[in-house]
Amino acid sequence: MSDIIVHDATIITLDQSDRIIKRGTIRVSGNRITAVAPTTSADQRSEAAHVIDAEGKIAIPGLIDTHRHTDFALVQGLFSDLGGAELLKEALALYHTAESTLGKSFFEAAWGFACLRQLSHGVTTVNAMDFTPAIGAEAIGQAGLRGVIGPEIADFLKPKSGQEQLRDARRFIERYxxxxxxxxxxxxxxGGEVGCSRDVWRGVAELRDDYPELRLHTHLYDSPAAETMAAGSGADDPITLLEQFGLLDDRTLLTHLLHADRRDARRIAEAGAHVVHCPTVYSYFQAGEQAWFPLPALREHGANVVLGLDDPFWFDCWDLFQEAKHARLLANFEYRAQQWSSYDLLKMLTIDAARALGLDDQIGSLKPGKRADLLLIDIDSPRHQPISNLPAALTNTVTAGDVETVVVDGELLVDGGTVKAMDVEAVQTTAEHERERLQQNAGWETSISGSRPPETSILRRVSPRPLIRAMKHWGQGSVNEFFQ
Ligand SMILES: [Zn+2]
Structure with missing residues (x-):
């Protein structure tokens, strides 16, 4: 007997034949999908632990956020009205002080809050890069979600030495x-060419030799000084840096590429590496010289481009449908209309993202044999009906607020709008408490109408030692000048 039967849904399978079933049934047994087919009268009368009449709803695979940081999710609202440069300073100050002044409970609350945001936005899988990966693994695991979690290794951004960070990463891999x-x-x-010394890249290559089944997830070309930074590590450019260590292949995810050019795009595509684009964060906090990633060249050479929210708490939105919409509008603005079709965008949030993570045989489409990660989206309302073009509706008018039901690995985590997988009140109370501690300790002034950062100079709030090392490596001037 099935554990879950969803009948009479409009199913967008995202399978190889791009099948859309107007009135279909999905059967789930244990953690797997066992059938996806047009609904029969027997389906409507079937018994299961959960029988969901999905008339008026769309079923799609769970959404996949292919690049996110979570440690500082509780800053949501603090950075909303800052400019890019100011935000970077304030973020750095928090990154340097939170661990010692706020401690583990702050990060546990952040991950709990993030899991709740994820559940309520239909994000069933996240590809995270964080400084508190073990807390994240526990939070994601206990919330019933799916996650690929990378301990961020960056000796220029963290006081711990590169070797210690590499050892921590190895322990995390063994444990989780x-x-x-x-x-x-x-x-x-x-972390990327900005945050890592050549020694760290060497250690990363060793880790990869020892764990070839793992994805390599890094930032690349997110700064106009990317080439200078790669030169500091003895390479002509960031792509060459990865090549020198055997790190550029189809198990690699490169995030941002804002300052990459057509030639870089060709090299990336030819190596089969995947590209993660995070359009909202970079347009919300545009800092410095305007740049955008080389989409036409990436497409021309056949690179797999997918989407990530990056730091959604900086711009207060965890909605991947909106992220897809922003991706399209900004790409059209930069390169002319029709860069992506609506269906392309849906694939980027599901099956293409699963492929980037090496999980396309497990998730990313609704197909018998796959793990049961799926969403039901309620479109039976005057806001949406009548609908004639489903992919266009999903990428233009539907929002995460329309996600009604979330299933991950065969478990019903959100049922008809009610979060079952977490104690929502406890998560919210803890998040509020930790957020108050953050404000008291970091000196932010906040109210319901907005937030103001502390007036004390950042140089009095952070330890300059890692910054001085980084400046030297990057060939930049003094720390004082950098933070003028
Ligand atoms: Zn990032």
């Missing part, structure tokens, strides 16, 4: 890769 019935996986996550 495949945990929670395989819902939690580890990745190898060097």
């Amino acid at each position: 890769h495949g945990a929670f019935d395989g819902r939690v996986l580890a990745s190898i996550a060097p």
